[in-house]
Amino acid sequence: MATTIIQPGEIEPPVRKAPWLRLPERETLFARREERCKALAKRHPLEKYLQFLARVARAQQDTLNGYEKVALPDADWLRLSRQHGMPPLAIQNWRRDASWHEALRMIIGMVRDAAEPATTDSLARLLAAGEPAFESMADGLLTGDYAGLDLAAAPLVGAALQVYWVHMATSLGREAFACSAAPTLCPVCASPPLTSIVRNGGGENGQRYLHCSLCASEWHMVRTKCSNCQSTKDIAYHGIEGDLGAVKAETCDECKIYLKIMFIDHDPNIEPTVDDLTTLPLDILMDQAGFIRNSFSFYLIPAEEMPV
Ligand SMILES: [Zn+2]
Ligand SMILES: [Zn+2]
Known part of the structure; x- marks a missing residue:
């Protein structure tokens, strides 16, 4: 497992004209x-x-x-x-x-x-x-x-x-829609994010969006902030050595939650729901490292009740 510690301000490029909310494209989703x-x-x-x-x-x-x-x-x-x-x-x-x-x-x-x-x-x-x-x-x-x-x-x-x-x-x-008072939940439907995704192109260059598990809307959140407790301390990325590096797990030492983060510039064909399923080994590694997932895919529901 390869781990990188993220420092606040280190990787987030300036927000230019990136939309704060991206609704799903209904013709192609x-x-x-x-x-x-x-x-x-x-x-x-x-x-x-x-x-x-x-x-x-x-x-x-x-x-x-x-x-x-x-x-x-x-x-x-x-x-x-x-x-x-x-x-x-x-x-x-x-x-x-x-x-x-x-x-x-x-x-x-x-x-x-x-x-x-x-x-x-x-x-x-x-x-x-x-x-x-x-x-x-x-x-x-x-x-x-x-x-x-x-x-x-x-x-x-x-x-x-x-x-x-x-x-x-x-x-x-x-x-x-407007920004939610609870920025860790979808501003459209209040579901938790399934994953986050770092987009590129246009004003979105390097911006991180949280991807809704239900309605597939995406809303902006800076990369150095925990998507669960909003802590900016001790955020780290963990990946599987030898793969493309397109999907990593972002962990927070404050709340011990992890969320996958997907990088479009490493693989432009990423589809959050599918790439979440195909990176199951990363979930197993995070579980072994003591981190908890706080939202699940409808396509891979754990046999036990949700832990948080
Ligand atoms: Zn939603
Ligand atoms: Zn946290």
């Missing part, structure tokens, strides 16, 4: 994820799962492309949210539109034939249990309360929720 799954699946230990997730991402893009209008926050709610720095589509209090149930059924319908037999059984049980089961799985996934979740069906529920939230975020547009 899941199509890019599909391509990345396929590209990394070959000879990877998770090959079969990545091939399945390529199908899921294709189904997500198709579902998003055909998504009908849904209920959105009204002007008063958006204004109030901006004034108080509250994410207007916060997972804790946004009343989910039943349209996501239909998105879930569509995605399951499009991928069921590619699933493992155990997953097929889980999906059949979920469909038979119907909307109360969809909602209770959504509650568990969005709050990190994984106890009792059917882990085989959960990724599909997560996939449908992602489509629903991306649809809402992109329908509202960037002007609807």
Whole structure:
């Protein structure tokens, strides 16, 4: 394991015209994820799962492309949210539109034939249990309360929720949102970041964004600050020796949390959700070093309940 200690002010270039918020590109978000799954699946230990997730991402893009209008926050709610720095589509209090149930059924319908037999059984049980089961799985996934979740069906529920939230975020547009009073949470939906990503090109050169685990929005945070407790002391990067250096783990000695950080200039094809899955050895190293992950991918939920 290679470790680098980061000093405040050492690596963060000046903010020029970098946008503080990058909403997902709805026309290409899941199509890019599909391509990345396929590209990394070959000879990877998770090959079969990545091939399945390529199908899921294709189904997500198709579902998003055909998504009908849904209920959105009204002007008063958006204004109030901006004034108080509250994410207007916060997972804790946004009343989910039943349209996501239909998105879930569509995605399951499009991928069921590619699933493992155990997953097929889980999906059949979920469909038979119907909307109360969809909602209770959504509650568990969005709050990190994984106890009792059917882990085989959960990724599909997560996939449908992602489509629903991306649809809402992109329908509202960037002007609807403001910096959150809680800068470590997504300013669109209040989810924790899945990873962070260092972007290049244009005004974004070298700027670090936190990448939302649900709606795929990205918001700016300086690189020398912990994405969990905001400490600027004892932040370090850990990587796996001999790889491209495109994905590292950023650790904080204050709170003992780690978050992966991905460098576009080392690999321009990085897709946060997929590259998070394919760098599982880094999670194992961090676990062995005593650091804790505080947000999980819908596609790799730990068998035990969330530790924090
Ligand atoms: Zn979000
Ligand atoms: Zn911290």
